[in-house]
Amino acid sequence: MLATTENWFEYPVKAQPHHTDYSGVVWHGSYIAWMEEARVEYLRAIGVNFSDLVTLGCDLPVVELSVRYHRPLRMGMAAVIRTRMNRMTGVRIHWDYQIQSPDAQELYVTGRVTLVVIDSKKGKIMRKLPPALKDMLVQLAR
Numbered sequence: 001m002l003a004t005t006e007n008w009f010e011y012p013v014k015a016q017p018h019h020t021d022y023s024g025v026v027w028h029g030s031y032i033a034w035m036e037e038a039r040v041e042y043l044r045a046i047g048v049n050f051s052d053l054v055t056l057g058c059d060l061p062v063v064e065l066s067v068r069y070h071r072p073l074r075m076g077m078a079a080v081i082r083t084r085m086n087r088m089t090g091v092r093i094h095w096d097y098q099i100q101s102p103d104a105q106e107l108y109v110t111g112r113v114t115l116v117v118i119d120s121k122k123g124k125i126m127r128k129l130p131p132a133l134k135d136m137l138v139q140l141a142r
Contacts, residue, residue, distance in 0.1 A: 009045065011038035011081040012102070015073055024075040031067065031109050035097045038081040039113070048136045056130050057120050060093070064114035073099070073108045080104075088137055091117040091126050 011034070019030040040050065053060065073079055079099050086094040097111040117126045117133065129137070 008082040008084045008098075009038065009042035011041050011083070012078065013037075013081060014078045015075050017075055020075045026073040026075075028067070028069065031069075031073075031099060031111070032065070034079075034081045034099065035083065035095075035111055035113065038083040038097070039095055042083055043136075046136070052136070053133065054120065056132055058126070058130060058133055059118040059120050060115040061118060062113050063092075063116050065111070066113075067109060067111040069109055070107050078102050079108060085137065086112070088129075091129055093117075093137065 013034050015026050015030075019026050021027045043049070078101075080102055082098040082100065084096055086096045088094070093115045095113045095115070097109070097113070098107065099109040099111075100107050117129055118124065119126050
């Protein structure tokens with residue numbers, strides 16, 4: 001199944017001291033954590049909690065990550081993490097990210113993440129999405 005969405009979810013953040021390196025520039029790993037937070041909040045906003053996935057016996061680990069740093073974000077600055085499910089092919093779920101200024105005038109980071117569905121008990125990639133999970137994710141394409 002191929003599903004895609006043009007709907008971006010926006011998640012605001014503010015660069016705190018613990019997000020930065022010694023020079024006050026946001027540390028590269030903070031952006032990745034923000035991307036994860038935005039994805040989890042997007043799912044929660046449509047009624048999908050990670051506890052629901054655990055109940056289904058699923059895990060969604062990141063298997064591929066691409067990040068491009070366009071310009072630095074500094075301590076004290078606000079930003080908006082924009083995320084969307086780009087597409088869903090088989091058991092792979094692809095997400096896009098844009099980290100930008102609140103007024104959308106500055107682009108700090110772009111990224112892409114690919115998740116796969118793992119059977120939590122077996123620790124193996126599932127051959128297909130469980131119907132309940134598939135139904136939850138299709139909500140993003142609406």
